[in-house]
Amino acid sequence: GYYLKPLQASLIRAGIQPKGWAFDAMLAGYVLQSGRSSYPLPDLVQDYLGERLPTEDTTGESGLAAYTCAEAAACLRLEQVMSQQVAAMSCADVLYRIEVPLSEVLARMELAGVAVDVAYLHQLSDVLEALLRAKESEVYTLAGEPFNIASPKQLGQILFEKLKLPVGKKTRTGAYSTDAEVLEQLAAEYPICRSILEYRELSKLKSTYADVLPRLVHPSTGRIHTSFNQTVAATGRLSSSEPNLQNIPIRSEAGRQIRRAFVAAPGNRLLSADYSQIELRLLAHVSGDERLLQAFADDRDIHAATAMLLFGVPEEGVTPELRRKAKTVNFAVLYGMSDYGLSLELGMSVGEAHAFIENYFRQLPGVRRYLEETLAFARQHGYVTTLYGRRRYLPEIHHANRNVRQAAERAAINSPLQGTAADIIKLAMIDLDRRLRQEGYRARMVLQVHDELVLDAPAEEVPALAELARECMSGVARLRVPLKVDVEVGDNWAEMEKFMG
DNA sequence: TCGGTCACG
DNA sequence: ACGTACGTGACCGAT
Ligand SMILES: [Mg+2]
Numbered sequence: 158g159y160y161l162k163p164l165q166a167s168l169i170r171a172g173i174q175p176k177g178w179a180f181d182a183m184l185a186g187y188v189l190q191s192g193r194s195s196y197p198l199p200d201l202v203q204d205y206l207g208e209r210l211p212t213e214d215t216t217g218e219s220g221l222a223a224y225t226c227a228e229a230a231a232c233l234r235l236e237q238v239m240s241q242q243v244a245a246m247s248c249a250d251v252l253y254r255i256e257v258p259l260s261e262v263l264a265r266m267e268l269a270g271v272a273v274d275v276a277y278l279h280q281l282s283d284v285l286e287a288l289l290r291a292k293e294s295e296v297y298t299l300a301g302e303p304f305n306i307a308s309p310k311q312l313g314q315i316l317f318e319k320l321k322l323p324v325g326k327k328t329r330t331g332a333y334s335t336d337a338e339v340l341e342q343l344a345a346e347y348p349i350c351r352s353i354l355e356y357r358e359l360s361k362l363k364s365t366y367a368d369v370l371p372r373l374v375h376p377s378t379g380r381i382h383t384s385f386n387q388t389v390a391a392t393g394r395l396s397s398s399e400p401n402l403q404n405i406p407i408r409s410e411a412g413r414q415i416r417r418a419f420v421a422a423p424g425n426r427l428l429s430a431d432y433s434q435i436e437l438r439l440l441a442h443v444s445g446d447e448r449l450l451q452a453f454a455d456d457r458d459i460h461a462a463t464a465m466l467l468f469g470v471p472e473e474g475v476t477p478e479l480r481r482k483a484k485t486v487n488f489a490v491l492y493g494m495s496d497y498g499l500s501l502e503l504g505m506s507v508g509e510a511h512a513f514i515e516n517y518f519r520q521l522p523g524v525r526r527y528l529e530e531t532l533a534f535a536r537q538h539g540y541v542t543t544l545y546g547r548r549r550y551l552p553e554i555h556h557a558n559r560n561v562r563q564a565a566e567r568a569a570i571n572s573p574l575q576g577t578a579a580d581i582i583k584l585a586m587i588d589l590d591r592r593l594r595q596e597g598y599r600a601r602m603v604l605q606v607h608d609e610l611v612l613d614a615p616a617e618e619v620p621a622l623a624e625l626a627r628e629c630m631s632g633v634a635r636l637r638v639p640l641k642v643d644v645e646v647g648d649n650w651a652e653m654e655k656f657m658g
Numbered sequence: 659t660c661g662g663t664c665a666c667g
Numbered sequence: 668a669c670g671t672a673c674g675t676g677a678c679c680g681a682t
Contacts (some may be wrong), residue, residue, distance in 0.1 A: 308680055309662055326671090328662065336663060364678055392674060394667090401676045404666035412665080436667095446667060492672035501671070560670075573675040575667090579674095607667045607674085660682080667674080 159183050159198050159232050162387070165264040177258070182232050184256040185239040187388035188248050191549055196388055199347040202231045203237045216577040255545065255583050256387065262590040262602070263385040263395075269601040271381030271402065271613065273418045274649075275371045281414055283368040285359050292356040299349035306356055309335050321349055322565055356412060366406065366415045373400055384571050385605065392572045393547050393579040395605060403606045405650070412539045419650035426616050426646050427599070429653055430626040431609035432582065433641040436491050437575045443544065443573065444635040446523025460484040466520040467513065486517055490524065493570035495563070535569035542577040544634075578608060581634050586610065598622065611650065619646055623656045 158164065168175065186196035199210040209650035211227050214220040243252050273394065282349040297303045300320070304311045313333030316322045325339040337354060344350040373381050381400065389396040397403040406412025423428045432438075437459055441449035452462045464475045464483035475483075482503060489499045518525040535541050540550045549572045553565035586605065593600060598616030600622050610630070614622050623644045631640040647653035 305680080307663095311679090329671095330661070332662085334662085357664080361678080365665070365676095369677085386675095389676095390674060394674065394679055398676060401666085404664090404676065406665060408666085415665095489672065492674095494672040495670070497670050498672050507670095563670085564672095567672060568674090575674060578667095607665085631673075660680105662676085662680090665675100665677085 158229065159201075159235075162260050162264045162267075166268055169261075169265060169268055174622060178261065179257075179259055180232075180236045180240065181260060181387055182235045182239060184260065185235070185243060185252055188243055188256060188547070189239065189246070190393045190469070190548070190582050191388075192395065198228060198231065201235055201239075206231070206234055206305060207240075210330060222324070246548060248548060251543075251547045251580070253544055255587070258587045260387060260582050262586050265301040265590065266381050266604070267385060269613070270375065270378055270561070271605050271611075272380050272420050272422050273370055273374060274420050275374055278367050278371050278418045282363060285363040287366055289356065289359050289363065292352060292359060296349060296350045296356060299352060307360065308355060309333075312353070316343075316349070320347075320349070322350075322513055324464070347369040357558045358409065362406065362411055362415055369400060370418065374579060374583050381441045383604075390579075391549055391568075393543060393549075393583075394607060395579070395583075398596075399531055402604055407651070413651045416651035417649045421613050421648055424615060425613050426619055426648060427650055427653070428612045428614050428619060428626065429620055429645045429647075429650070430612075430623070430642050430647075431606075432630065433510050433643055435578045435608050435640065437487060438636070438640060439544070439574050440491065440524065440527070441638045443577075444521075444527035445637070446521050446527070448521055449524065450637055456639075456641065460487060463487055464521045469514055476619075482513075489514070490517065490528075491571060493528070504607060510623045511650035522567040530629070531573060532566060532569055535566070541569050541573050543573055545577070545580045547576050547580060549576065581640070582610070582630070584633045585630040588633055589626060592625055592629060596625075598625075619656070620658070623658050 161178060161181045182198065182201055183196045186193065186201050202208050202210045210231055211224065212640040213224055240457070243249055248626055251511035293306065296306055304310060310332065312335050316335065317324050317333045322343055322633060324333060325342055326334045328334050333656070337357070340354050344354060365561070365564060375382055381402070383397045383402045384399055386396045386398060406415045436448075436452055441453050448466070449643050452459055460473045460480050460483050463486065464470065465472060465477040467483055467486065468479050470479065475526045484527065485502055486499070490500070494502075496507050496511040496514055499513065500507045504509060516639070531541060535551055535554050539552060539554060540548050542548050551569055552564045553561050555568060556562040556565065567610065582605065590602060590612070593602070598614070598618055600612050600618050603613050610626065611621065623646070627642045627644060630642045632639060644656040644658065645653035
């Protein structure tokens with residue numbers, strides 16, 4: 158078929174459980190070319206069969222029937238051609254063991270939805286409204302006139318022309334940048350910038366979450382049903398939309414108040430199971446770097462261990478500041494960051510940042526070797542792969558423009574790690590979903606946030622479920638490092654306690 | 659529809 | 668001399 162997930166949702170609602178699914182042309186299109194922006198059936202028919210799907214004429218019953226039959230016939234022929242190509246690029250496992258079975262799991266998760274406390278969000282919205290009005294007056298007073306704070310254009314004129322604040326950076330189009338980084342720089346000297354930052358934080362929370370989520374509660378289920386998009390992210394990750402439930406705030410205290418609105422069903426609890434440092438563990442696995450492998454074998458705090466290596470200090474010499482620097486360097490490696498990028502991030506000279514990176518590679522030579530081999534592979538073949546063979550094409554790896562080319566190089570380094578992590582959690586979801594059904598749990602998987610699964614579970618199932626989730630998530634891949642999974646339980650998604658086991 | 663901004667992993 | 672870390676989605680203002 159093509160885009161089976163809605164059909165799977167209908168069948169689940171009707172209580173019909175097919176044994177399995179053979180083929181989905183949309184998912185095959187994604188596995189063959191994950192960089193496309195979309196996979197309309199007429200495009201697939203044109204590109205893989207060299208044929209034209211008849212133009213959609215669904216006027217009247219006969220038109221609809223004719224077009225639907227043409228679609229069905231096209232899917233059957235697409236399966237022949239596309240499955241050959243998928244096999245030829247060694248992606249059969251990715252399509253048939255990951256994407257096709259995952260589709261039905263996602264359908265179940267979307268149908269299950271997640272409960273939110275609507276009354277609480279309405280209260281929160283009112284509080285945010287009051288705080289915003291106060292913050293707004295503060296800004297107007299400091300500016301000497303009212304204006305639209307939400308307009309970066311007006312804000313730039315007020316700050317950099319009327320008040321003559323020093324211009325930090327310009328945007329790509331040459332306008333004054335007023336982003337958080339610029340305002341943070343100025344905030345110590347100019348209180349209006351602090352006020353604007355606070356206004357922005359509250360405004361974001363209100364307009365994107367507090368005011369929107371209540372409207373998306375489905376009238377018949379009383380829950381929010383996101384869409385998990387399976388063919389959007391070029392790396393193999395899922396995305397979530399309408400609403401996006403993969404970017405619910407957590408980092409700031411005010412943000413966590415939004416997250417508190419996500420609750421368990423009555424009598425239930427929320428269980429969250431997330432992979433600990435999965436991308437760095439994968440880096441250890443694929444690079445084979447001895448010290449990185451050992452650090453994870455010993456279940457060390459990886460950022461602290463990196464700090465000890467980088468700065469040559471004993472464990473008790475790792476200050477929070479050194480750990481923070483080491484953490485930034487670890488991220489820098491995962492993202493293929495340059496010494497220039499690292500210098501900006503750590504507020505040091507390019508030379509110092511360069512020395513940091515050199516020292517990192519001297520201590521972890523396997524990592525340097527892996528990164529260089531990955532880049533060489535990308536240049537030779539024009540693509541990179543995950544541990545399971547998922548491919549991402551990077552044609553811009555040979556681009557004449559250096560910025561464009563270097564962006565492709567960073568993607569070449571990051572995609573195998575981000576993509577393998579995506580493969581692993583997808584496999585875990587398929588396994589966990591099967592176990593939940595086979596073993597008669599009433600718990601439902603409700604959310605996936607890249608390295609985290611959230612389940613809504615009867616309180617009495619929690620102890621067994623915690624073990625099951627751990628087992629499925631850590632056992633799905635046998636690597637040279639353990640895949641550590643942290644489990645937390647709570648009545649809402651913000652206030653969770655570690656589950657021991 | 660685009661640019662700027664900001665929420666998440 | 669140059670240089671915006673990887674991957675997403677949503678909101679607002681301006682056009
Ligand atoms: Mg984690």
